[in-house]
Amino acid sequence: xxxxxxxxxxxxxxxxxxxxxxxxxxxxxxxxxxxxxxxxxxxxxxxxxxxxxxxxxxxxxxxxxxxxxxxxxxxxxxxxxxxxxxxxxxxxxxxxxxxxxxxxxxxxxxxxxxxxxxxxxxxxxxxxxxxxxxxxxxxxxxxxxxxxxxxxxxxxxxxxxxxxxxxxxxxxxxxxxxxxxxxxxxxxxxxxxxxxxxxxxxxxxxxxxxxxxxxxxxxxxxxxxxxxxxxxxxxxxxxxxxxxxxxxxxxxxx
Amino acid sequence: xxxxxxxxxxxxxxxxxxxxxxxxxxxxxxxxxxxxxxxxxxxxxxxxxxxxxxxxxxxxxxxxxxxxxxxxxxxxxxxxxxxxxxxxxxxxxxxxxxxxxxxxxxxxxxxxxxxxxxxxxxxxxxxxxxxxxxxxxxxxxxxxxxxxxxxxxxxxxxxxxxxxxxxxxxxxxxxxxxxxxxxxxxxxxxxxxxxxxxxxxxxxxxxxxxxxxxxxxxxxxxxxxxxxxxxxxxxxxxxxxxxxxxxxxxxxxxxxxxxxxxxxxxxxxxxxxxxxxxxxxxxxxxxxxxxxxxxxxxxxxxxxxxxxxxxxxxxxxx
Ligand SMILES: Cc1cc2nc3c(=O)[nH]c(=O)nc-3n(C[C@H](O)[C@H](O)[C@H](O)COP(=O)(O)OP(=O)(O)OC[C@H]3O[C@@H](n4cnc5c(N)ncnc54)[C@H](O)[C@@H]3O)c2cc1C
Ligand SMILES: Nc1ncnc2c1ncn2[C@@H]1O[C@H](COP(=O)(O)O)[C@@H](O)[C@H]1O
Numbered sequence: 185x186x187x188x189x190x191x192x193x194x195x196x197x198x199x200x201x202x203x204x205x206x207x208x209x210x211x212x213x214x215x216x217x218x219x220x221x222x223x224x225x226x227x228x229x230x231x232x233x234x235x236x237x238x239x240x241x242x243x244x245x246x247x248x249x250x251x252x253x254x255x256x257x258x259x260x261x262x263x264x265x266x267x268x269x270x271x272x273x274x275x276x277x278x279x280x281x282x283x284x285x286x287x288x289x290x291x292x293x294x295x296x297x298x299x300x301x302x303x304x305x306x307x308x309x310x311x312x313x314x315x316x317x318x319x320x321x322x323x324x325x326x327x328x329x330x331x332x333x334x335x336x337x338x339x340x341x342x343x344x345x346x347x348x349x350x351x352x353x354x355x356x357x358x359x360x361x362x363x364x365x366x367x368x369x370x371x372x373x374x375x376x377x378x379x380x381x382x383x384x385x386x387x388x389x390x391x392x393x394x395x396x397x398x399x400x401x402x403x404x405x406x407x408x409x410x411x412x413x414x415x416x417x418x419x420x421x422x423x424x425x426x427x428x429x430x431x432x433x434x435x436x437x438x
Numbered sequence: 439x440x441x442x443x444x445x446x447x448x449x450x451x452x453x454x455x456x457x458x459x460x461x462x463x464x465x466x467x468x469x470x471x472x473x474x475x476x477x478x479x480x481x482x483x484x485x486x487x488x489x490x491x492x493x494x495x496x497x498x499x500x501x502x503x504x505x506x507x508x509x510x511x512x513x514x515x516x517x518x519x520x521x522x523x524x525x526x527x528x529x530x531x532x533x534x535x536x537x538x539x540x541x542x543x544x545x546x547x548x549x550x551x552x553x554x555x556x557x558x559x560x561x562x563x564x565x566x567x568x569x570x571x572x573x574x575x576x577x578x579x580x581x582x583x584x585x586x587x588x589x590x591x592x593x594x595x596x597x598x599x600x601x602x603x604x605x606x607x608x609x610x611x612x613x614x615x616x617x618x619x620x621x622x623x624x625x626x627x628x629x630x631x632x633x634x635x636x637x638x639x640x641x642x643x644x645x646x647x648x649x650x651x652x653x654x655x656x657x658x659x660x661x662x663x664x665x666x667x668x669x670x671x672x673x674x675x676x677x678x679x680x681x682x683x684x685x686x687x688x689x690x691x692x693x694x695x696x697x698x699x700x701x702x703x704x705x706x707x708x709x710x711x712x713x714x715x716x717x718x719x720x721x722x723x724x725x726x727x728x729x730x731x732x733x734x735x736x737x738x739x740x741x742x743x744x745x746x747x748x749x750x751x752x753x754x755x756x
Contacts, residue, residue: 206702210573218574281569281576284550312569313552318540327509327617330537343621347687348533349448351626351680354506359617367687369674400549402579409568409575411727414719414735421746424736428718429750431734435716437638437695438662438751 193246194337196238197294198269199304199316200251202260203228206309215405227260230305233366236373237335238303239268245337247300252293254279254286258389265384266376272389277396281311284400287319292394295324301342302363306331317365328363329356333370439470439559442496442524444515445488446532447476452484455530459590460491461598463528466559467493470525472601477514479504485605493603496522502612506534509616512541517610519546524585531589539589548585551578555594567591571704572727593709629681631665638664639693641684641711644671645700645721645740652677654744655699661751667691669701685710699740703728720744 202225204210209222227235238249250271251264261272275293279285294302304317314330321328331347342358347367358364417427432438443459445452456474463472471493476484478499485497496518502510515538519527527542529535531553543550556566563580565588580586633639640659646652652666659666666682673683684691685707696714701707703719703726711717712731719732720740729735736743 204570206571206573210570212574281578310570312567312571314536315540315550315552318537319544319550322541322544328537329618331533345624346533348623349686350690351683351688352449353624355621355624357619357621362617368670372676400581400583401551402581404564404577404579406569406574406576408725409572409727409730411730414717414729414732417734417736421738421742422750424738424743425746425750428734428736428747429754431716431718432662432695435694437716438754 193248194241194301195247195299196241196249197297197299197302198231198235198238198249198251198264199290199302199320200231200235200253200260200264201228201305201308202226202253202255202257203308204310212406212408215407216403218406225257225259227263228305228308228310230307230309230366230368231260232373233368233370234303234305235264235267235269236371237366238301239374240371241301241335241337242268250297252290254289261389262384263376265387265389266380267374268380269387271387274389274391275394276391277394279396281313281403282399282401283311283313283315284319285396285398287316287323288396288398289394290316290320291323292396293392294320300360302326302361304363304365306365306367314365317363321363324363326361326363327358328365329358330365331367332364333367335364335370439467439525440473440522441467441470441526441528442473442475442519442522443492443528444530444535444538445474445476445484446530446534447478447481447484448532448534452487453530453532455532455590455592456488457491457598458592458595459528459530460488461595462557462590463526464491464598464601465595466526466557468559473522473524475515475518477503477511489603489605490600491598493601495603495605497605497607498610499607500611505620507616507618507620508537508541509614509618510612512538512545513612513614514610515542516545517613518608519585527585527587529587529589531591535589539587543587546585546587547583548587549580549583550587550589551580552589553591554588555591557588568705571702573725591705627680629679631682633665633667633682633684634689634691636665636691637694638662638697639667639684639691639695639714640664640697640699641667641669641701642672642678642699643669643701643707646672646677647700649675649677651741654741654748658697658744658748658751661748661755662695664693664695669704669707698728698732699744701728702726703731
């Protein structure tokens, strides 16, 4: 394999979740579920960066991008196709908050396929587990790196930087096939063009049924976190500005 | 229960989260033990420090452990775990723990929950964590297993006591030739303004909506004699340079005034600014977690409040 040297091209799989947008109004219906009213769904923010990175790699080195989604909705898969993915696979399974189940389902489907690279998002914006990518890599016995901030194909390998704490980064080289999870800001995701949407209409979304019996966790209860609340300043904008200035003076800020 | 805590050495220093893991281990161990693991090339000094808070410290020194490599580290840890059979394994929820914990979980077929802020073994195994970046909290019931893996949020388990334990030197050689190779550490970029030195910070989040609105924050910062910083999405979008980012993957700041404008208050952001002397937040969402760390809060639109404030400040000056 001589990927990146003008030789063979890259076969990339991207994981994309249709997730609740954090801008949504989140209200509890009962202890185990959220009121669907007021919820907005979209492609998980980190996965926007993942699909963009995959398409860029394909544009640079040639190859194919396949997007995989676990769940019953197709909007996010359609969006990825419109951005430039070639194929989509839908696994119509509700995995709730169990990242282990999600990873197992994807593993079942992906182990039947040939690939050089799997790209996931670092984290889902709703569940915040930051697990599915690393679990999948581990289940497939693939080298991996999380929180990736740049990718370069070099001599049939992947040279990436990954984010550490406090602004530091680490540079590592991964043998292919491998998996990366991308951190936000790795690129500037493109907007979906009208042309893209038109072209995506003819692209197929393949449905693959998977059964996963094993469960590791169960949601017991959801609730609003107990927090100490700030003292609220109210009034018109002008009144608020005046009160703020008083506070600044009192605290010696100005 | 035997509770193992994998200590974190970063930039040749013991991260304080390591002691927090041991505090949690001591809390849940019942009549078992809190055992620390420290790996690296030369970690005696850290083992000594950790022994204050643990019943036992497993010290694993090896030249191949000098630079972090998940495959080598996991291989060495698995060798120890297969012999010692821990009931619970704790990692920090760090860039490193986020790679190692799932690897260990898969190899041991152990359930895993990440970024936990509470753990209770009194009636089944229950872990507490946030979802929606701090907006909701969940209790998670973990299915029965021989071993459990958790990554623990930093800054939560600060209380604990010194117990004093022994240090055990173990020789473990890695048995894998890794497919991932460490190359180098890259230092943070240095810009013209060091926000960590500023007394007054006007910090903007996704609520600023557009690059052109950064000017508004600049104007306010000027009127206050401060500097502009931002949350991650603002930096990701390229509206402010990387060295202006506040948070765990950016800078930690402690100004006299931190004015948070349109920032929701995700944990990763709060870790970088919670020790500021005075925190004031403006956010249109009354439930935004930022109001949990601010002394004063304004539930409102930054595009109404900020211009009014700039005007009043400029009046005072002239
Ligand atoms: C490994 C990792 C590291 C990270 N490191 C960092 C880090 O170092 N720093 C960091 O900041 N984040 C970091 N993050 C991201 C973090 O989790 C959050 O996604 C981020 O902090 C959210 O930024 P925000 O508050 O600006 O945006 P959002 O969460 O989208 O919040 C925007 C807020 O603006 C409010 N708003 C919108 N319009 C207005 C208006 N007109 N007036 C008033 N309010 C308005 C909304 O109510 C909302 O609360 C990290 C994440 C991960 C996984
Ligand atoms: N239901 C899903 N379908 C497809 N990909 C998913 C799904 N859930 C999680 N992922 C992927 O795994 C990443 C991390 O998710 P999480 O472990 O839930 O934080 C996401 O950014 C996605 O790339």
